[in-house]
Amino acid sequence: MSDLILLPSAATLASGGFASDTGVWRLAAGQAQRMTLAAALNESRRPVVLLHPADARLAQVKVPPMNRERSLRAAALALDEQLLGESGSLQVALGERIGDLLRIALVDRALITSLRTLLAQLGAAQAPIGPLAAALPPTQMPALWGVDGEIFLFSTEATLSLPPEDAATVLALGATATGTAYGLAPLEGWSAGGSLPPLQVPSILFSNGQAGKQLWKAWRAPSYLAAACALAALAGLSLWWQALSGEATRLQDSMRAQFVKALPGTPMTGSPVEQLRAALAGGSGASTFERLLEASDRAAASWPRDLLQGADYGNERLTLRFAAKGLDASTKTQIESSLKGVGLNAQWTGETTALVTPGGAR
Structure with missing residues (x-):
């Protein structure tokens, strides 16, 4: 009261x-x-x-x-x-x-x-x-x-x-x-x-107009500082957005380059990620690379974890690279057998590399 x-x-x-x-x-x-x-x-x-x-x-x-x-x-x-x-x-x-x-x-x-x-x-x-x-x-x-x-x-x-x-x-x-x-x-x-x-x-x-003026005078400096901070934050967000936009462009260009390298001669009709996923799923009209990669992926399901280190593709030839640790004669035999089971042949070109080509029994 x-x-x-x-x-x-x-x-x-x-x-x-x-x-x-x-x-x-x-x-x-x-x-x-x-x-x-x-x-x-x-x-x-x-x-x-x-x-x-x-x-x-x-x-x-x-x-x-x-x-x-x-x-x-x-x-x-x-x-x-x-x-x-x-x-x-x-x-x-x-x-x-x-x-x-x-x-x-x-x-x-x-x-x-x-x-x-x-x-x-x-x-x-x-x-x-x-x-x-x-x-x-x-x-x-x-x-x-x-x-x-x-x-x-x-x-x-x-x-x-x-x-x-x-x-x-x-x-x-x-x-x-x-x-x-x-x-x-x-x-x-x-x-x-x-x-x-x-x-x-x-x-x-x-x-009380005078009190309002005094109140504004007391809060004028903090208000200006708050406005300046807000403008700085907006400017920072703008710069951050520009940086993200540039990074997104670079990522898109990198994915296109990887797509062309992975699927030579295949036109990119949409998202390179989605198109590559569709290629891995196989299907009619799939390229040699797509068939080799899809079949190798099915064969690798039975291999020891972390055994497969990478893959290189060129001239319709797929080369698989394996880790040296755990890659003995029995493991190589298992790899050859599993690849043959999906219709591929494996030829060892080095201690840890194998050339995969179409062939074998499905």
């Missing part, structure tokens, strides 16, 4: 402006305490500063539905007509909409600027500022609140501040006949309520 800090009217201050020792009311946990502004800010959790009704007024202007920026401009134009062009010295805050009427709050621009400067000096630059007039829900109106020698009259049209002796006169001149009185003796036609009205965070708050 936020604590509310009610400021006095700036016109009643001898110094002509708010100061750290200005007397305020701090409203927290259903209790009102009188203290200085500096103490109230120091003791409050999430303080919300409420401007006196004499300093922050409410009004209603007829503005069609539109976005916030356009609504602010339209409200300023409407105020110019009502205030004879004097709205330029006022800061306007937008509230809720009731049909075509837009509820707004007005405050002197110089007053709220000086107040924000003071709050920043007291370590509360981010404290929201709103009108006391918008701190009581409309469902709780009308209401009277007597505090510190003056009476606040809350109504849906406006919130007024008047001396106690004028309260009965205002009621007699047309105020609602029923309501609730807070913090003072019941008046005629009004029922007595608790010591404090059910005030809450105002439905209208004045935007």
Whole structure:
């Protein structure tokens, strides 16, 4: 829950402006305490500063539905007509909409600027500022609140501040006949309520453009650094992608060269890997190399593991290279027999090499 800090009217201050020792009311946990502004800010959790009704007024202007920026401009134009062009010295805050009427709050621009400067000096630059007039829900109106020698009259049209002796006169001149009185003796036609009205965070708050600028100033350098890091990362990814693309091209060229070497005279009609797999599977129309390789692969299934070290093909001749370890006479006989079983002949051209040619029994 936020604590509310009610400021006095700036016109009643001898110094002509708010100061750290200005007397305020701090409203927290259903209790009102009188203290200085500096103490109230120091003791409050999430303080919300409420401007006196004499300093922050409410009004209603007829503005069609539109976005916030356009609504602010339209409200300023409407105020110019009502205030004879004097709205330029006022800061306007937008509230809720009731049909075509837009509820707004007005405050002197110089007053709220000086107040924000003071709050920043007291370590509360981010404290929201709103009108006391918008701190009581409309469902709780009308209401009277007597505090510190003056009476606040809350109504849906406006919130007024008047001396106690004028309260009965205002009621007699047309105020609602029923309501609730807070913090003072019941008046005629009004029922007595608790010591404090059910005030809450105002439905209208004045935007803090200066705090936004200060916040941006604080985060400007980190934001620029983050943007620079993002750009560097994108540049690095681009370079990495270019390197991968070049490597892929080199791999494709290498596979084409190996395909031509492995299947001389065979046109490459698609993926060299898939075409080579199809060649290993055999089939009608297979080249001499394809038949030799497919048959040798079937024969090698019965050989000791890691015995076959590689193969070379040229001039329709397939030469198999074997590991010297484990290649004795009986193993060579086994190799010859297995190759013969798949329709190939083996002729040993060296201690560890054998020339494989078509022939033998299938």
